[in-house]
Amino acid sequence: MLFPASTTPQATPRVVITGAGIVTALGIGWKPNAEGFRAGRRAFRPVSLFDVSRQRVKIAAEVDLPKNFPTTRLNRRQFARLDRAGKILVLAALEAWRQAGWEAAENLPLVLGTTAGGMLLGEAYYRQAVQQPSRQRQQATRAVYYQPQVQTRVLLDALGSSGPITIISNACASGANAIGHAWDLIRSGQTERVIAGGYDALGELVFSGFDSLQALSPTICRPFDARRDGLALGEGAAVVNLETLESARRRGVEILGELIGYGTAIDQHHLTQPHPQGNTTLTVMKQACAVAGVAPEDIGYINAHGTGTVLNDSSEAFAISEWAGLRAATLPVSSTKASIGHLLGGAGAVEAVVCLMTLREQWLPPEIEFETPDPACKFPIVQKPQDARVNVVLSNSFGFGGVNAALIFRRWA
Amino acid sequence: MNRIFVAGIGAVSPAGWNVAVLRNALEKNDPLPLQTLPRPGWEKSLRARLVPNPATRPEFLAHPRLRRTSPITHYAAAAALEAVAALRANPTAKNSRLGIVVCLQSGCVQYSCRFYDETLKNPATASPLVFPETVYAAPASHVAALLENVVLAYSLVGDPSALLQGVSLGAQWLEENRVDACLVIGAEETNWITADALRILNRPAIAAAGAGALCLCREPKLSAGVELAAITDAHTYCERLDRTQAAQVMRNQLGKCSSHELLCDGIGNSPRADAAERAAWRDWTGPRVSPKMILGEGLMAAAAWQCVAACDAVAEKRFTAASVSLVGSNQQTIGARFVRADFDLSAAAPTGNIRP
Numbered sequence: 001m002l003f004p005a006s007t008t009p010q011a012t013p014r015v016v017i018t019g020a021g022i023v024t025a026l027g028i029g030w031k032p033n034a035e036g037f038r039a040g041r042r043a044f045r046p047v048s049l050f051d052v053s054r055q056r057v058k059i060a061a062e063v064d065l066p067k068n069f070p071t072t073r074l075n076r077r078q079f080a081r082l083d084r085a086g087k088i089l090v091l092a093a094l095e096a097w098r099q100a101g102w103e104a105a106e107n108l109p110l111v112l113g114t115t116a117g118g119m120l121l122g123e124a125y126y127r128q129a130v131q132q133p134s135r136q137r138q139q140a141t142r143a144v145y146y147q148p149q150v151q152t153r154v155l156l157d158a159l160g161s162s163g164p165i166t167i168i169s170n171a172c173a174s175g176a177n178a179i180g181h182a183w184d185l186i187r188s189g190q191t192e193r194v195i196a197g198g199y200d201a202l203g204e205l206v207f208s209g210f211d212s213l214q215a216l217s218p219t220i221c222r223p224f225d226a227r228r229d230g231l232a233l234g235e236g237a238a239v240v241n242l243e244t245l246e247s248a249r250r251r252g253v254e255i256l257g258e259l260i261g262y263g264t265a266i267d268q269h270h271l272t273q274p275h276p277q278g279n280t281t282l283t284v285m286k287q288a289c290a291v292a293g294v295a296p297e298d299i300g301y302i303n304a305h306g307t308g309t310v311l312n313d314s315s316e317a318f319a320i321s322e323w324a325g326l327r328a329a330t331l332p333v334s335s336t337k338a339s340i341g342h343l344l345g346g347a348g349a350v351e352a353v354v355c356l357m358t359l360r361e362q363w364l365p366p367e368i369e370f371e372t373p374d375p376a377c378k379f380p381i382v383q384k385p386q387d388a389r390v391n392v393v394l395s396n397s398f399g400f401g402g403v404n405a406a407l408i409f410r411r412w413a
Numbered sequence: 414m415n416r417i418f419v420a421g422i423g424a425v426s427p428a429g430w431n432v433a434v435l436r437n438a439l440e441k442n443d444p445l446p447l448q449t450l451p452r453p454g455w456e457k458s459l460r461a462r463l464v465p466n467p468a469t470r471p472e473f474l475a476h477p478r479l480r481r482t483s484p485i486t487h488y489a490a491a492a493a494l495e496a497v498a499a500l501r502a503n504p505t506a507k508n509s510r511l512g513i514v515v516c517l518q519s520g521c522v523q524y525s526c527r528f529y530d531e532t533l534k535n536p537a538t539a540s541p542l543v544f545p546e547t548v549y550a551a552p553a554s555h556v557a558a559l560l561e562n563v564v565l566a567y568s569l570v571g572d573p574s575a576l577l578q579g580v581s582l583g584a585q586w587l588e589e590n591r592v593d594a595c596l597v598i599g600a601e602e603t604n605w606i607t608a609d610a611l612r613i614l615n616r617p618a619i620a621a622a623g624a625g626a627l628c629l630c631r632e633p634k635l636s637a638g639v640e641l642a643a644i645t646d647a648h649t650y651c652e653r654l655d656r657t658q659a660a661q662v663m664r665n666q667l668g669k670c671s672s673h674e675l676l677c678d679g680i681g682n683s684p685r686a687d688a689a690e691r692a693a694w695r696d697w698t699g700p701r702v703s704p705k706m707i708l709g710e711g712l713m714a715a716a717a718w719q720c721v722a723a724c725d726a727v728a729e730k731r732f733t734a735a736s737v738s739l740v741g742s743n744q745q746t747i748g749a750r751f752v753r754a755d756f757d758l759s760a761a762a763p764t765g766n767i768r769p
Contacts, residue, residue: 003417153649266565271554
């Protein structure tokens with residue numbers, strides 16, 4: 001029963017990650033992404049997915065989908081019905097699934113974050129409805145597969161599994177909230193394991209939306225740089241397999257890291273602008289630390305939300321500086337959006353996997369175009385590829401609408 | 414394990430802007446009149462049941478955050494304010510930490526269509542004021558700003574059964590003491606594209622718009638006389654469990670409800686779409702109410718109307734208990750049961766599936 005919850009754990013279980021899959025413009029899978037992030041490689045190029053000739057900005061970080069997809073339990077027809085976002089999601093989930101060594105199961109919860117779901121199909125539906133009003137071909141399929149819960153059901157089919165689906169759409173915090181919610185489900189004893197993550201694909205409506213807001217950088221996305229002039233958009237997905245430590249030990253599988261803290265709250269300042277002093281960011285960082293039982297001194301790296309917009313980065317910089325206190329002077333921070341752009345509903349999940357990479361491989365992802373720090377930054381920005389000894393890392397995510405989320409991961413050694 | 418109560422309910426529907434008019438419409442049991450929605454490129458219009466304009470402009474629309482918002486936010490806000498009214502009037506609870514869970518299926522379609530239309534015509538002139546209102550999270554954000562003391566907010570997307578996932582999430586936040594009260598809102602707006610998609614997928618269904626809200630709390634003193642007794646598991650459709658089977662499993666899990674209780678089902682006027690739910694409840698001999706028959710296919714709003722109707726029937730002491738059956742269109746089936754706050758739960762659990 002969803003209510004009353006059937007079990008209450010005697011002790012709150014520890015939650016570990018045993019599978020991680022990632023798809024970004026840097027590549028498909030852990031290895032090319034780790035190499036790219038470690039080098040601070042930038043993956044932007046002219047947009048080829050839709051016409052941007054009349055847009056102010058013309059670049060984004062597009063994913064190169066493979067010509068041959070890995071084999072899944074989906075038949076050709078099921079797979080063909082997925083849009084770009086759904087395919088990216090399936091790719092990420094397959095990598096995580098295989099790494100975790102999970103087998104097909106019933107009652108396996110799936111928690112995903114997305115802002116747009118199958119919006120590309122929605123756009124196609126709209127165009128056909130307006131431009132060819134009497135033509136009905138494919139409209140039924142578009143109307144169904146446009147819905148994120150349907151994409152997600154297809155993912156479960158691909159994994160040969162079934163279970164309750166939760167789709168969180170807290171704008172650009174969605175991916176982090178999905179992982180945090182999955183963590184809550186395990187810790188509250190409702191389940192022993194969960195698949196969680198986030199995804200979004202580039203689409204014309206969203207690209208045009210950010211361009212209309214003049215939020216896209218016409219130059220280079222430089223989070224926290226005093227000369228920053230906007231964000232860059234990307235696309236991608238990340239999926240993690242979360243389970244109790246007991247379950248992972250019982251199965252004898254490799255543990256990629258431990259999720260030890262989660263905080264979330266809503267900033268009511270404005271629909272699209274954060275509170276100038278980052279009050280809610282401060283709240284969620286404190287919440288996550290309190291649950292994790294760590295202090296700023298224990299954090300070895302922050303993967304910032306760091307979109308590259310003037311308002312976001314100054315707000316986040318205030319919050320991190322305030323939260324870290326004296327620790328700020330030596331606390332390395334960077335935003336991997338400088339490499340792959342803003343993945344919206346996928347951002348928080350992808351950045352969670354980047355955190356796992358830093359913990360597993362002991363390096364920090366740099367922003368290689370960063371030059372002049374914003375005065376609000378009391379902390380150093382990682383500017384060059386570097387090895388580092390990090391045991392605990394924090395990832396921030398914020399969304400339109402004001403939802404803020406922070407996740408804290410610990411190295412498993 | 415805390416007990417979870419319903420502190421208040423709110424509704425906006427084609428019947429009007431509060432629970433009382435919803436109740437009246439359901440009691441009359443006459444389908445509300447249809448309106449037409451012009452469809453681009455077609456001479457013939459689509460049919461819908463729209464929310465009537467309020468008699469007077471709601472005061473809350475003067476809030477700076479709500480000036481440019483789309484109808485879905487207006488509906489969600491009105492339902493939310495009605496649902497929290499009693500809580501806010503209570504001196505001991507007016508500063509309660511609030512959580513908000515807004516559940517949507519098609520979401521902010523009006524501004525999405527408008528913005529995409531502008532983009533296709535000329536992206537250089539697409540309105541930056543419209544775009545932020547296209548995101549699923551916009552209504553939750555605006556309602557949070559309106560209510561002020563909101564500490565936690567999620568927007569959930571899914572088929573209409575996700576409304577009960579939202580109720581379950583709210584109950585979890587209350588149990589974990591993250592909030593003192595939690596608003597769970599189901600909201601939708603409609604336009605020609607929603608009505609067009611519905612025409613293609615479920616021809617007899619009539620698109621409708623509105624919202625429903627439940628305010629959950631832990632404190633029995635704040636209860637409107639209604640307690641959340643049970644929410645079944647989410648029975649997700651898959652190869653091994655089709656919609657008909659899922660509906661039956663949900664029915665079984667709800668237990669043998671007394672025939673003196675009310676059933677609030679999701680049956681509309683679509684033989685094919687309703688078949689699974691009709692089969693699951695074919696032996697039900699007790700009273701039932703089917704809001705979609707009267708109000709139309711309001712997607713997540715319709716799910717919320719079902720829950721509001723169930724809670725209202727219990728709060729008004731017309732029934733000691735009411736069950737809600739949400740057989741979702743393409744995700745899952747979930748059911749719930751609400752009872753009178755002073756109801757002996759142990760006497761109402763013949764199968765043992767309801768809380769002993």
